[in-house]
Each structure stands twice: as C-alpha cells, then as structure tokens.
Amino acid sequence: MNSWQFNNGVLKTNVPPAFSLDACLSCGQTFLFTKTKSDGWHGAVNGKAILLKQQSDILYIENSTEEDIPFWHNFFAFDVDYAPLQTAFVKDEFLANAVLFEPGIRVLRQPFFETLLMFIISQNNNIPRISGIVGRLCEAYGTPVSYKNFSGHTFPTAQQMASCTVESLAFLRAGFRAKYIVDAVQCVTKGTVTQERLATLNTEEARKLLLQIKGVGPKVADCVLLFACGRFEVCPMDVWMMRVMQTYYPNGFPAEIEPFAGIAQQYLFHYARHNATLFDDKG
DNA sequence: ACCCAGGCCAGAC
DNA sequence: GTCTGGCATGGG
Numbered sequence: 001m002n003s004w005q006f007n008n009g010v011l012k013t014n015v016p017p018a019f020s021l022d023a024c025l026s027c028g029q030t031f032l033f034t035k036t037k038s039d040g041w042h043g044a045v046n047g048k049a050i051l052l053k054q055q056s057d058i059l060y061i062e063n064s065t066e067e068d069i070p071f072w073h074n075f076f077a078f079d080v081d082y083a084p085l086q087t088a089f090v091k092d093e094f095l096a097n098a099v100l101f102e103p104g105i106r107v108l109r110q111p112f113f114e115t116l117l118m119f120i121i122s123q124n125n126n127i128p129r130i131s132g133i134v135g136r137l138c139e140a141y142g143t144p145v146s147y148k149n150f151s152g153h154t155f156p157t158a159q160q161m162a163s164c165t166v167e168s169l170a171f172l173r174a175g176f177r178a179k180y181i182v183d184a185v186q187c188v189t190k191g192t193v194t195q196e197r198l199a200t201l202n203t204e205e206a207r208k209l210l211l212q213i214k215g216v217g218p219k220v221a222d223c224v225l226l227f228a229c230g231r232f233e234v235c236p237m238d239v240w241m242m243r244v245m246q247t248y249y250p251n252g253f254p255a256e257i258e259p260f261a262g263i264a265q266q267y268l269f270h271y272a273r274h275n276a277t278l279f280d281d282k283g
Numbered sequence: 284a285c286c287c288a289g290g291c292c293a294g295a296c
Numbered sequence: 297g298t299c300t301g302g303c304a305t306g307g308g
Contacts, residue, residue: 028289119289119290120290122288122289122290123288123289123290123291124287124288124289124290124291124303124304125288125289125290125304125305125306126287126288126305126306126307126308127288127289127307128306128307128308129288129305129306129307130288132306133305173304173305173306174304174305175303175304175305175306176291176292176302176303176304176305177303177304178304180291214291214292215290215291215292216291217290217291217292218290218291219289219290219291220289220290220291223289236289238289238290239289240289241289269289
C-alpha cells in the first residue's frame with residue numbers, strides 16, 4: 001500500500017509497481033490533462049490547477065493540500081491491488097500481450113459529471129474535435145484557475161451549467177449532442193441521476209438509470225460506470241471490442257478475469273490503438 | 284471531394 | 297425485439 005506525504009504545497013506518494021502516469025493519462029480514458037513541455041501533466045481538476053509528475057516510483061502532485069489526499073487516492077484507485085489481477089491477466093494468452101505492452105495502465109475513478117459529459121460528447125466524434133468542444137465548455141462555464149505558467153478552467157459542475165439550453169450551447173458547436181448535454185445537466189441538477197444514487201444500485205440497475213438520460217446509450221453508460229463509478233467489472237462494448245469477444249472469448253472472459261473485465265478492456269483498447277494492423281480481419 | 288469519428292435516436296419492419 | 301438511416305461538425 002502506498003503512503004502519502006505533504007510538504008510545501010506538494011503531495012507525494014510511492015506508486016505501485018509498473019505504475020505509469022503517462023500511460024494512465026494517455027490511454028484514452030481521460031481528457032482532463034495536457035502534457036507539459038517538460039515531463040509533467042497540467043490539469044484543472046478537483047477545483048484547482050495542479051501539476052502531476054512522476055519520477056521513478058514517486059508521484060508528485062503540485063499545488064495541493066493534505067485535504068486533497070483522499071481525492072487523489074481514489075482517483076488513481078490506489079486501494080485496488082493490481083498484482084493478483086495482472087497475474088490473472090497474463091495467464092491469458094491474448095490478454096498477456098496487451099498487459100505486457102503497457103503494464104503501467106490503471107483504470108481511474110474520474111469525477112462523475114465530467115465523465116458523463118465527456119463520453120456524451122465523444123459519441124460519433126474524433127478526439128481533436130472533442131478537445132475543442134470541451135475547451136469551449138470549460139471556458140464558458142468553468143472556474144478560472146492557474147498554477148505557474150499554466151492557466152485554464154475547471155470542468156464546470158452541473159450547477160454551474162444549470163441554466164444552459166440548446167440555444168445557449170450553440171457556441172460549443174457540439175452539433176446534435178447539445179440536447180443530450182442539456183438533458184444530462186437537468187438529470188443531475190434535479191437529482192434524478194447522481195453519483196450518490198448510482199452508488200446505492202447494483203450495476204444492472206445503475207446502467208438502467210443512466211440510460212434514462214437522452215443521448216446515453218449502452219456504450220456511454222458503461223463508460224461512466226467504469227471510468228467514474230469504479231465498476232471495474234463493466235466492459236464498454238464498441239464494435240472492435242465486440243469483435244475481440246467473439247473471436248477470442250466466445251464464452252466470455254475467464255472467471256478470474258470477469259470481475260475486472262473493464263480493466264482488461266482498457267489494456268486491450270490501448271494495445272489495439274498502437275497496433276492497429278494486428279487486429280484487422282480477425283472476425 | 285470524400286470518409287470517418289470509444290454512438291444514439293427514431294422510425295420501419 | 298432487431299435493423300437502418302440520419303445526425304452536426306470538423307479533422308485527415
């Protein structure tokens with residue numbers, strides 16, 4: 001188990017074996033951070049501008065206080081021991097390739113509302129354009145924060161967006177997704193769909209509740225359950241993942257992998273993105 | 284010009 | 297219940 005220390009505005013902790021900050025933040029599960037010219041990651045997260053750095057097995061979080069420790073501990077899911085889990089993964093011939101390709105990945109627990117909107121926005125969309133839309137969203141509704149040479153805006157809370165309408169969101173150029181964003185904001189501010197409420201439900205019920213939001217289908221719902229709610233057994237199914245399951249796991253994941261199917265999926269997703277040709281014509 | 288993008292909705296069978 | 301076209305916009 002890692003332990004945290006605080007000194008002079010900087011949190012630091014020892015990280016688990018093989019942990020890679022770069023891998024965690026660039027493997028496609030989050031868009032909250034931008035890589036700096038040097039070796040760190042800037043972000044407007046947890047209500048402030050922070051700078052994340054990893055040097056060997058130490059993780060530094062600059063511009064923080066001791067009160068931020070629970071947030072980051074939960075964010076990186078340091079309560080989850082990856083050792084037994086990776087042991088199970090590498091016993092599987094297909095999954096072993098993906099894990100060994102980038103063993104530093106961990107599935108994060110990201111803020112709920114941000115994750116919900118991010119994946120609504122990302123449907124049928126490409127990453128550069130997603131970044132543009134989210135940038136405009138934060139600038140308009142978020143809180144300005146800065147640290148050192150970085151200044152940005154936090155991702156807005158649902159409350160900060162409470163008054164938005166399809167018309168007032170036109171500047172986002174989010175296209176048909178604008179009405180989905182409005183409905184998500186309404187559901188969260190009215191308390192119909194909240195992280196607290198989802199936490200009281202089992203995974204199947206939680207999925208059903210998320211599906212009540214317009215523009216949230218099975219894919220987005222599962223991404224929220226996995227990336228924000230820590231339901232690590234949930235495996236978001238895009239067309240590519242469907243093909244992988246049909247080809248390599250026609251009877252589903254092995255029993256020891258199933259409880260962490262979402263984490264397995266993230267290793268596979270990252271592996272596939274960097275080895276696109278390996279996965280053509282498999283199904 | 285053309286195709287595609289971590290999908291989803293509405294309407295047609 | 298399952299399948300298909302259309303969707304807003306912009307990057308490659």
